[in-house]
Amino acid sequence: MAELTPETVMRVAREFFDYPMSPETAAAVAKVADAMLTDARRLSALGLEGVEPPFSYATMVAEAERLRRRDPSIT
């Protein structure tokens, strides 16, 4: 797999986040991000077929209740 280049990092940061990066910064970030992408590829070894993401509807509802308590303008 090709390594993430500083140019790609700079472009994504600028176009997706409106965040300018110097070439030096982008080189450092590319190293960090490349290590994370390598980590991500390693997850395929776990065999996650059939495992759903454990996002909890109950937690979403509890958060909604909290927001309504905090902000009475939410009807």
Add this chain to the structure above:
Amino acid sequence: MDQSSILDLDVAALADKLRARELSPLEVTEAYLDRIAATEPRINAYITVTGERAREAARQAEAEIAAGRWRGPFHGVPVGLKDLCYTNGILTTGGSKVLANFVPDYDATVWARLREAGAVLLGKLNLHEFACGGTSNNAHFGPVRNPYDPARIPGGSSGGSAAAVAARSNLATIGTDTRGSIRQPAALCGCVGLKPTYGRVSRYGVVVLSYTLDHIGPITRTVRDAALMLNVIAGHDPNDASSSRVPVPDYTRFLGTDLKGVRIAVMRDLADWYEPDIERSFDESLKLLASLGAALEEVSIPSFKLGVQVSGLVARPEMLDYHQDWLLARPQDYSDNVRPLIEGAMVIPAVSYIRAQRARALMIAESCRVLEAHDVLVTPMCMTTAPLVGQDFVRSPAGAEVPYLPTFVAFTGPFDCTGQPAISVPSGLSSAGLPIAIQIAGRSFDEARVLRVAEAFERARGPLPPPKL
């Protein structure tokens, strides 16, 4: 009672003396404030010392106890908070320049509960900037140093919380743990550090590192003190949507027993190598647990071997989400060793985050299977003892140079991913006099059993010699 004898008391012993009015909260507070003044030039555990507020709270506690209104074991007892915890009217920096002047107008639930229990806040504790790292080498407030050897790190990110307890400049402190930030500093500083089950202690009013991995818990001198502190801070909080309604028992009720009939799963394959002193201490610890009546069996949890990767892939995008507005507006206010960690998440595909969350479900499933047949899991806490301040890499016995962070997240990260309770308990000192610890983990919301095993181990092993500061 002289000052040094006051500092020798743990929470349980101090509470007895305060309740019996053999000691006054003000006398205790003054002893600790003097100790802070004496140790801070070498340790740098505090960002803010709240001396006058502490004296005021101590006077109030003294009056209440004298009037027969004793609130419980933390009434008049000194505590400290990692500087991620909101404190009404008191500077809360997160260890960052971004929040250098931030004064919240409400309390984190964890502090509100301790305050209601009568605890006396001595100050806000130094940490790795925004909890984004494991050394507490803070670029804005200076490095926290290990009381056992000030040339070395105390661990992190709750480095100030652990260093203060070890230096006896605080008695019981609050830390946070996303990938090991309570347990690893506790281990490196010879303290007890408990990461409770996710949802057991409210995260409300605590600066976020990772919404789904952050845990709040105690760092103390003894396991009993950790149980006492958990009694105060645990419980449902409607202000935290992830807070659990599972009933909170009295955690001290399960302490003081032997380990006959306790089934312990032992996991040592989370690392490829250990410093020889760590391996020796772990073997001795297992023998001690067996001598207390426990039945030990070696196990393996395959998905745990990717705990470093899974916890990182979950934490980093959540970190970016929390920090994005600040980062875009004031990137220069983040230090050079933290900013790239947050920026790096900008180029991580969403699918990697979702996949890592799915991996957590698998980790929980595999861990629960092991804990069906065993009461607790025991692992080493770290591959090495505390490295030197500024040392980002460590050397294996074979001479390989490896980044420091994964050498402890390999043990701690899996239990942040599963949300299960885990405690770090001192197991001895290395030949260089540096603390070593073991980790004991258990089923979700079964802190009681984790504490029971930890206390039996601690009692049999005896206390570590305190640092020579």
